[in-house]
Amino acid sequence: MACVADLHIHSSYAYATARDLSFENLALWARHKGIDLLASADFTHPVWFEESRSKLSEAGDGLFEYGGVRFTLGTELSCVARVGGRGRRVHMLAFAPSFEAVAAINLMLSARGAKLAGDGRPTLRMSPRDLLETLLGIDARCIAMPAHAWTPWYGVFGSKSGFDSLAECFGDMTQYIPAVESGLSGDPAMCWRIPDLDDVSIVSFSDAHSLPRLGRELTVFDDIADYDALADALRSQGIAYTVELFPEEGKYYYSGHRKCGVSRSPKQIAEDGMDCPKCGRALTLGVAQRVEDLAARESAAVRVDDGVSGVARSSDGRPPFMSLVSLEQILSELLGVGIRTKRVRAAYLRLVETFGDELSLLTEIPSSDIARELPEHGARLAEGIERVRAGSVHITPGYDGQYGKVRVWPADGESLQAGLFG
Numbered sequence: 091m092a093c094v095a096d097l098h099i100h101s102s103y104a105y106a107t108a109r110d111l112s113f114e115n116l117a118l119w120a121r122h123k124g125i126d127l128l129a130s131a132d133f134t135h136p137v138w139f140e141e142s143r144s145k146l147s148e149a150g151d152g153l154f155e156y157g158g159v160r161f162t163l164g165t166e167l168s169c170v171a172r173v174g175g176r177g178r179r180v181h182m183l184a185f186a187p188s189f190e191a192v193a194a195i196n197l198m199l200s201a202r203g204a205k206l207a208g209d210g211r212p213t214l215r216m217s218p219r220d221l222l223e224t225l226l227g228i229d230a231r232c233i234a235m236p237a238h239a240w241t242p243w244y245g246v247f248g249s250k251s252g253f254d255s256l257a258e259c260f261g262d263m264t265q266y267i268p269a270v271e272s273g274l275s276g277d278p279a280m281c282w283r284i285p286d287l288d289d290v291s292i293v294s295f296s297d298a299h300s301l302p303r304l305g306r307e308l309t310v311f312d313d314i315a316d317y318d319a320l321a322d323a324l325r326s327q328g329i330a331y332t333v334e335l336f337p338e339e340g341k342y343y344y345s346g347h348r349k350c351g352v353s354r355s356p357k358q359i360a361e362d363g364m365d366c367p368k369c370g371r372a373l374t375l376g377v378a379q380r381v382e383d384l385a386a387r388e389s390a391a392v393r394v395d396d397g398v399s400g401v402a403r404s405s406d407g408r409p410p411f412m413s414l415v416s417l418e419q420i421l422s423e424l425l426g427v428g429i430r431t432k433r434v435r436a437a438y439l440r441l442v443e444t445f446g447d448e449l450s451l452l453t454e455i456p457s458s459d460i461a462r463e464l465p466e467h468g469a470r471l472a473e474g475i476e477r478v479r480a481g482s483v484h485i486t487p488g489y490d491g492q493y494g495k496v497r498v499w500p501a502d503g504e505s506l507q508a509g510l511f512g
Contacts, residue, residue: 095127095320100166100210101131105209107210108301116304117156122438123449124446128162132165132211152316163187167181170214171216178259180244183271184232184233184234186231187231238297241377256290276381283385291326306416307335308449310332327408339493339496343377345374347373353487356382417452457475460475485497
């Protein structure tokens with residue numbers, strides 16, 4: 091039985107997050123999104139940790155339950171240290187099999203000077219390698235992996251403070267890294283170009299700072315019965331598929347300068363170089379360029395299936411993926427109003443009630459059923475979902491901290507993207 095998982099989220103106690111990120115609302119929105127398994131989020135924060143212990147009930151060995159949704163104890167940690175003569179800043183995802191293990195982790199971090207009450211994602215003055223070793227020393231069942239691996243700042247492969255390989259980052263502990271999170275500006279096809287990632291799982295999660303962003307990226311496992319099954323699936327690439335944003339929508343996809351309004355693709359970088367034509371400083375290196383710099387393969391062989399969901403596959407059997415646009419984005423364009431308006435929210439809630447959940451609506455339900463079920467806007471909504479499944483969307487790529495813009499229906503004079511991989 092498939093298990094839809096979002097294992098990188100935040101509570102209301104993390105920096106720059108919504109105040110309504112409670113367990114009640116997380117469980118409700120997980121059901122809206124079609125998510126079976128969530129990370130508990132921010133387990134280092136003392137108030138959220140106590141709330142987690144009081145609200146989550148045992149659901150099996152190492153997993154917990156609240157409101158009909160299962161949870162694993164997980165958090166994001168920020169490692170800041172000098173490694174190899176350079177200052178490094180890398181975000182890590184960490185998971186633990188019990189509250190006892192989490193309590194021991196929090197005690198260790200406090201003893202090392204981490205200010206756990208200040209931010210749900212605390213800053214640690216230790217390297218990712220030392221964090222991994224310490225977590226496994228506390229409980230050998232702990233899991234750790236790099237978060238949003240390609241982000242210029244805080245990604246393990248980030249151009250600003252990252253590394254050129256997993257071995258450079260983790261040294262003798264590399265074998266204990268089961269997976270990397272590709273991040274919003276990356277996708278599995280980009281990671282497939284890096285031989286260093288051949289033997290680890292490529293996972294995708296939302297890094298949600300608000301409820302509507304929950305599930306914007308997901309990893310679907312074949313089945314997760316308990317915590318150890320999750321660990322085994324990560325170690326063995328036991329993934330059915332991942333759900334991605336179009337990577338161009340991520341805010342670090344292209345290189346550029348946001349203040350100067352300059353954005354450049356890898357092709358433009360090859361032609362014009364990395365200096366900003368307006369201010370003369372070096373552009374912030376984007377994920378697309380960073381992948382080009384590290385890639386040992388020209389491209390991954392990818393095709394889009396002819397089925398309902400538009401799954402993209404590699405030529406060597408790696409777990410496939412699909413790229414989607416959120417249902418709220420489709421509704422915003424369809425109705426001609428802002429994505430955070432009451433009209434979009436009301437339409438969204440009616441649709442998930444009618445069709446079960448957002449993921450099913452976007453990936454499984456035939457467009458003819460959508461058109462038939464909805465007397466108003468049904469045909470147009472079905473058309474929009476078909477466009478997304480085919481990758482026929484218009485994208486203005488993000489760069490230097492600015493999110494890209496995706497449109498399902500092009501504005502006058504715009505041409506559609508010619509299919510996701512076409």
